[in-house]
Amino acid sequence: MSHTIYPEPATRSEEEGMLHGLYREGDPISDAKAPAGPIQGRWSQRKFDAKLVNPANRRKLSVIVVGTGLAGGAGAATLGEAGYNVKAFCYNDSPRRAHSIAAQGGINAAKNYKEDGDSTYRLFYDTVKGGDYRSRESNVYRLAEVSATIIDQCVAQGVPFAREYGGLLDNRSFGGVQVSRTFYARGQTGQQLLIGAYQALERQIAAGTVEMFTRHEMVELIVVDGRARGIIARDMVTGEIETHLADAVVLASGGYGNVFFLSTNAMGCNVTATWRAHRKGAYFGNPCYTQIHPTCIPVHGDKQSKLTLMSESLRNDGRIWVPKRKEDCDKDPRQIPEEDRDYYLERIYPSFGNLVPRDIASRQAKNMCDEGRGVGPEVAGQGRRGVYLDFAEAIERMGRDAVSAKYGNLFDMYERITGENPYEVPMRIYPAVHYTMGGLWVDYDLESTIPGLFVAGEANFSDHGANRLGASALMQGLSDGYFVLPNTIRDYLASGPYPKVDESHPAVVEAQEAVRRRIEHFLTCNGTRSVDSFHRELGLLMWEYCGMERTEEGLKYAIEKIRELKKEFWSNVRVLGGAEELNQSLERAGRVADLIELGELMCIDALHRRESCGGHFRAESQTEEGEALRDDEDFAYVAAWEWAGENEPPVLHKEDLVYEFVEMKQRSYK
C-alpha cells in the first residue's frame, strides 16, 4: 500500500535543539499589535488609527468568509452592508444551521440592568480571571466594551430575548459569576442569535453584496507572495473543486472538539479550514486548551455518535450530589435520605456552590466517579460515570410550573434522550468536551501570522484564555463578527490594492493539485477500515490521555499511538463512492486526516505546558487540595505553534502575557 504522501517520521530525539524530543523553540512573538495606554481607550484608538476605505472603492474589494455561524455570519453581513464584495461559505445546506445554533444558555453583556455592581471593567476582570490569566487583557477588555452594543444590535434585529412583565429585558446569572449579566432566550439563545445573524446575512445575499456558497467546504488556503488570497473549496453536491480568489480571507469555521469523536459539537464540526491554514504558515495557538462542560448527558453505549449538553443555567436551581456511600450508588436516588447525600460542590466551595466555573465542576464530578461514588449504568471498564443534578428542592421551592417555565425544554430533551422523567427522578450528568479555547493565533486585529488571513470566533485562540466562562462564547463570536473584524479588515484592505491574482498562478495550481491528490488517494486506497473507526480510535486516545486530566507519561504514549494511527489511516482507510458526487465518507476522510494531525499537536502542547490552568489539568501540577496549580513564572504565555513541514517537529513561539490591570492570583472559589 502506498503512503508516499506521508512517509514515516524519523526518530529525532537525539537531534540538536529538540525539546522533549518533540519540538523546537523559535523566536518569541514580540508584538501582538494592541495599542498602548489606558485600557479603556485602546479599542477607540485602534479604530481611529485604522485607515478608511471610501464607499466607492469598497465595491472593488473582495473578502472571502469561511463559516457562517455567529462570527462568520455576522462578519459577512456587516462587510456586505459596508459595501465590500463578500463570498461566504458553509458546509451545511444553509447558514442557519451553523453549530452556534446549539448554544443554549445565554450571552453576557455589561449592561448593569440589575444594578448589582456590574460594569465593563467587572466583566473584563471576571473574564480574565475566569480564563485563568491566560488571555490578553487588551482583547478581553474590548470584548467587554463591545458586549453592551451586541445586545442593542440583536434586539434591533428582532432577537426575542426573555423579557419581564414591564417589557424590559430579563437577565440571569451563570457559572463562575456573581452578577446577573446573562441575556437569554429560554434555552435557545444560540439559535435565536444565529437566526438574527442569518437573517442579516440573507438580507445581504438578496441585496447582492454577499454571494453565498452552501454545501461547500474549504479544503485549501491559497497563499500568494506571503498573503492569503483565496481558498480552494469543494462543492459537496457536485464534487467540483473550485478556486475562489479575494483580497482578504476570514476563517470563522468554529472549533475542533470533534478531535475527541464524542463531544457536544455538531457531527460536521472539523478543523480542516484552520489546519490547512496552519500548514500554510498560520500559527496555532494553545491547541491543548479544551473546555470540558460539566452538565452533559452521560454516555450510554459504544455506538453513540454524539453527546448532548444540558444548559449550564440548570446549575442555578439544580443541586449536584452523589451518594456518600458507594453501596448506595445503584439505589433509586429518591430512596437515599438527605443525610446520606454529598452535595460536594456546596461542601467544597461554599461561596460559589453549584455555580463554580466549568473546569472545577467538571473535575470534581470526575473525582467523585473516580472515588467510586458515580451513579447511573456501568460504563465498560470505567465504573459508573454520572452525578445527580437534582431539582426536587427547586420544585418544592418554586413549584413545578415555575421550574417548567424556566427549564421545560431542557427537561423534555433529557427525557427524550434518556427515557427518564427529570421532574420525578434526578437528572444524571457527566462532563463532556464542549469548546476549544485554542485556535489559530491572531493579533489584536484578529489577523493571523499570514497577512490577509483573519480568524474569528471559536476558530481563533484569542479571548478566553485557558478556560471559558459561561455565556462568553456567543459574546465573542458576535463581537468579532459585528464589531471587530469589519474595523480591522478595513485597515488591511485600505493598505492595498494588492496585485491581481488569477487561477493560473503557480500557488493556485499547487493548491488545486494538493486537493486532487488527497481525494484520489482516499478513493483508491482500498483499505479495510472505515473513516469512522479511525475517528473513534483517535477520540478514545484523546479523551483518555488529553482529556480532563493529563500526565507526562500518558501524553507521550498518546503521541506515539496517534503517529501509528496516522500511518494506518493513510494506508488502510476505505472510502467508497466517487469524487464527483455527494460523498459523505470522502468528506469525513479529509476531516479525520486533519484531526489526527491536530491531535498530535494538542498532545505536544499539553505535554510542554507543565502547569495546570483552566481546561488544561496536568496531574503533576496541583495544590495540596487537588486544585489546578498554575505556574506563572514559567508559563504565562500563549503557545503559538508553527508548522515546520511534513514530519518535521513543530516550532514553538511564545507570546508573553503581561498583566497591567488585573493582578494574577491563584483562582479561588471557596
Place this chain on the structure above:
Amino acid sequence: MRITLKIWRQAGPKDSGRVATYQVDDVSEDMSFLEMLDVLNEDLNDKGEEPIAFDSDCREGICGQCGVVINGQPHGPEVTTTCQLHMRSFKDGDTITVEPWRASAFPVIKDLVVDRGAFDRIIQAGGFISANTGAAPEAHAVPVPKKKADRAFEAAACIGCGACVAACPNAAAMLFMGAKITHLGELPQGQPERWNRVRAMVNQHDEEGFGGCTNIGACSAACPKEIPLDVISTLNKDLFTSLRK
C-alpha cells in the same frame, strides 16, 4: 432489537430511485434513529456497498438539518426531530420505511438528502428586520409587552427543518413562513417592514413551487418544535391587511 429497514436509495438528482431492504441486528433502544443508520452504514462500508447518504449535524434537535419520513410520518412517530427519535420508540422485529422529504420544491440530491434552499430564498425575500450593524438604539429604548414577546418567541422556535412541507398534502410552506411573519410581526422592531414582508415572502413561496394551504393542519402536527397552526392565521391576516394598504 432486530430491525428491517426499507430505505429510499437514489444515486443522484436524475436517478429515478428505488427502495432497498436492509437488516440491522443488535440495535439498542438507547440508540437514536440516526445512530442506528450509522451502524447500518458501517456495515455497508464493510461489505463494499456505498453507505446511505442522509443529513444531520447537531444531533441535538436544534439545527434542523436532519429529517426523513419514517413510516409515512416526517421525523417518525414522536413529536421531535429525527436525531432525537430513539429506537425505544420501535419494537424488536419492526419493519421501518425511510424516505426523503417529498416536495417538488425540495429536490432530492442523493438518497435521503434533499435541497431546502427554497427556505433561504423565502427569508431573502423579506424574512428579516433591516437593522444595519452599529445603528441600533439602546436595547431598553423599546419595551416589548411580555405577552407579545412570548408569542414572538414561540414562533421564532422554528428550526426550518421542512417537516411541515413534507407533512402537507399540498407541500405548502405556510407554517414555516407563518412562523417568521409572526415572530417579526409581533415585535415593535418588525413593524416598519411588516406589510412588504408578508407580500414578498408569499410571492417567493409560490415562485418556489410550494403548494397552497387548505387548512389541514398536518404541518403543525408534524412540527418538532410545536409551532402552533395559528401562525398561518396571522400570516393570512397580515396578507389581507397588506393587500388593502
